[in-house]
Amino acid sequence: MAANSQFAMAVHILTLLARKGDQNLKSDAIAHSVNTNPVVIRRVLGQLGHAGLVASQTGASGGTRLVRTPENICLVDVYKAVSCGEVFALPTRPASQDCPVGRNIESVLCNLQKAIDRSVAEKLGEFTLARVLEMIDTEDAVAA
Amino acid sequence: MAANSQFAMAVHILTLLARKGDQNLKSDAIAHSVNTNPVVIRRVLGQLGHAGLVASQTGASGGTRLVRTPENICLVDVYKAVSCGEVFALPTRPASQDCPVGRNIESVLCNLQKAIDRSVAEKLGEFTLARVLEMIDTEDAVAA
DNA sequence: TCAACTGTAACTATACTTGTTACAGTTATG
DNA sequence: CATAACTGTAACAAGTATAGTTACAGTTGA
Numbered sequence: 001m002a003a004n005s006q007f008a009m010a011v012h013i014l015t016l017l018a019r020k021g022d023q024n025l026k027s028d029a030i031a032h033s034v035n036t037n038p039v040v041i042r043r044v045l046g047q048l049g050h051a052g053l054v055a056s057q058t059g060a061s062g063g064t065r066l067v068r069t070p071e072n073i074c075l076v077d078v079y080k081a082v083s084c085g086e087v088f089a090l091p092t093r094p095a096s097q098d099c100p101v102g103r104n105i106e107s108v109l110c111n112l113q114k115a116i117d118r119s120v121a122e123k124l125g126e127f128t129l130a131r132v133l134e135m136i137d138t139e140d141a142v143a144a
Numbered sequence: 145m146a147a148n149s150q151f152a153m154a155v156h157i158l159t160l161l162a163r164k165g166d167q168n169l170k171s172d173a174i175a176h177s178v179n180t181n182p183v184v185i186r187r188v189l190g191q192l193g194h195a196g197l198v199a200s201q202t203g204a205s206g207g208t209r210l211v212r213t214p215e216n217i218c219l220v221d222v223y224k225a226v227s228c229g230e231v232f233a234l235p236t237r238p239a240s241q242d243c244p245v246g247r248n249i250e251s252v253l254c255n256l257q258k259a260i261d262r263s264v265a266e267k268l269g270e271f272t273l274a275r276v277l278e279m280i281d282t283e284d285a286v287a288a
Numbered sequence: 289t290c291a292a293c294t295g296t297a298a299c300t301a302t303a304c305t306t307g308t309t310a311c312a313g314t315t316a317t318g
Numbered sequence: 319c320a321t322a323a324c325t326g327t328a329a330c331a332a333g334t335a336t337a338g339t340t341a342c343a344g345t346t347g348a
Binding site: 004005006036037039040043057058059060061062 | 304305306307308309313314315316317
Binding site: 004005007008009011012015016019032033034035036075079084087088089090091092093094095096099100101102103104105107108109111112115116119120122123124127132135136137139140143 | 148149151152153155156159160163176177178179180219223228231232233234235236237238239240243244245246247248249251252253255256259260263264266267268271276279280281283284287
């Protein structure tokens with residue numbers, strides 16, 4: 001496994017939580033649906049908690065639940081919460097300052113990166129968690 | 145170094161080539177501006193060549209030059225040429241098929257991924273290499 | 289013929305992500 | 319109030335992608 005699949009996992013987790021409503025869902029149960037280890041789930045859950053999307057309760061009969069309604073959770077919020085880097089990476093080594101292109105390419109690329117990120121954020125802003133739930137149900141109905 | 149910075153490198157390279165016009169530029173000279181190894185440059189150049197953006201000439205006084213004019217090279221073309229993965233990764237392990245969410249999340253995420261990718265491609269389609277050249281020159285003028 | 293290039297394979301170093309185990313801290317429940 | 323059931327998090331192993339580097343075969347102009 002290489003690329004960051006935390007956004008995908010976060011959406012999966014939030015969808016499960018949305019179905020549980022106000023009830024707590026245990027990381028173990030989530031891990032079963034996602035098919036991974038509960039610790040991996042709790043790591044993502046931690047980020048979603050920091051972002052104010054979910055709340056967890058420790059101790060017996062603990063677990064996690066949504067803080068907002070699915071209608072009020074946007075996929076941009078999820079994307080920002082798990083911070084899956086940028087669409088493309090800026091150069092790690094500084095370019096040659098002797099060259100006009102080298103001197104200025106970084107700031108140009110940086111502005112471009114920001115423009116792309118805004119575009120992605122805008123598109124992700126069009127989808128709510130409620131919408132994802134709908135799509136899941138539609139898929140399931142079609143498959144049946 | 146972690147994330148894929150090939151897109152950034154490709155834009156840098158193409159900008160240098162655009163400045164050279166019809167003249168061949170050697171991978172060694174490009175490497176100097178980008179501040180990396182000539183082989184790394186030739187690797188990216190190979191991808192740009194396959195995409196039909198540049199043409200290389202082997203042998204003495206060889207090198208690489210643009211095939212199209214900077215006005216006719218779009219940053220989407222560059223992005224596709226170096227194929228910098230997707231904005232977010234789909235799950236690597238299949239989810240539990242016992243769960244309605246697990247059963248259908250993948251196709252929903254896949255559709256979402258396609259929508260995001262289209263959005264990124266659209267935004268990158270707004271920029272030509274000629275435009276990047278302009279921006280570089282403007283930056284340089286401001287700095288002076 | 290030779291020097292100067294490109295193309296590409298192979299290897300190393302680095303770094304990131306995931307999966308896993310382990311354990312401290314918290315809390316409902318009998 | 320003791321215990322079992324959770325979460326939160328640290329620590330480590332394994333797998334994998336990228337960048338950098340060396341080496342060398344193939345091509346070509348002088």
